[in-house]
Amino acid sequence: MMKDPFGGIILNIAFRVLVPFSIVYAVYVLIFGEISPGGGFQAGVALSVGVVFSRLILGEDAPFNISGASALILAGIGTFIFVFTGWISVLTGGHFLDYGKLPLRMEHVNEIHAMGILSIEVGVTLCVMATVITILDAIVKRSDDNGSA
């Protein structure tokens, strides 16, 4: 946790106005990643920007804060979602990440493909977001331990 955050009145107000929009935009990028530029990686980094900014600007009393330990657990959950989606199709008689074999009741096979890709992107998003937060946690902890110049 940062001992002396970067905050000031301009940064606080800009944080309150900008971060909700950035989070909504990240969810849009995640959902529309198949038919437009974007995808899990970009959405994950854009989601983590909210947490990173809140930790940098507000310091100890950040409103939505994810600590380093729970970020590691979240990264594991994201990886698990990815691998689990891959193994479901193996269990139903296909190859790894064979979206056509997913046990979903849909009219068209393209819809099953879209659902499979979406669930994998959700896993990638969680993993990337938690990893960026963990990197920030490591940098901040090291600079707090040694004192700032």
Added chain:
Amino acid sequence: MQIYTIEAILLLFLIFITICIIYSRDILSSVVVYCGFSLCAVLLYLMMGAPDVAFTEAVIGTVTTIFYIVALRKIDRWCK
């Protein structure tokens, strides 16, 4: 023809920014100028028809700038 001119200007700008980053004595200004490098790279990727790569570059440029500035709290700003 005009698009090639703009691409050439952007490429020259990239080289100029890189030389500025290398020879700057102030590390904080190097980090801020690196943001401009990222912006020029984003425009170049867009012109070359790779919006996905451009999006990734924009996002990574933002986050690495934050990381560099947080890491700068530990070390001295001026290089001797």
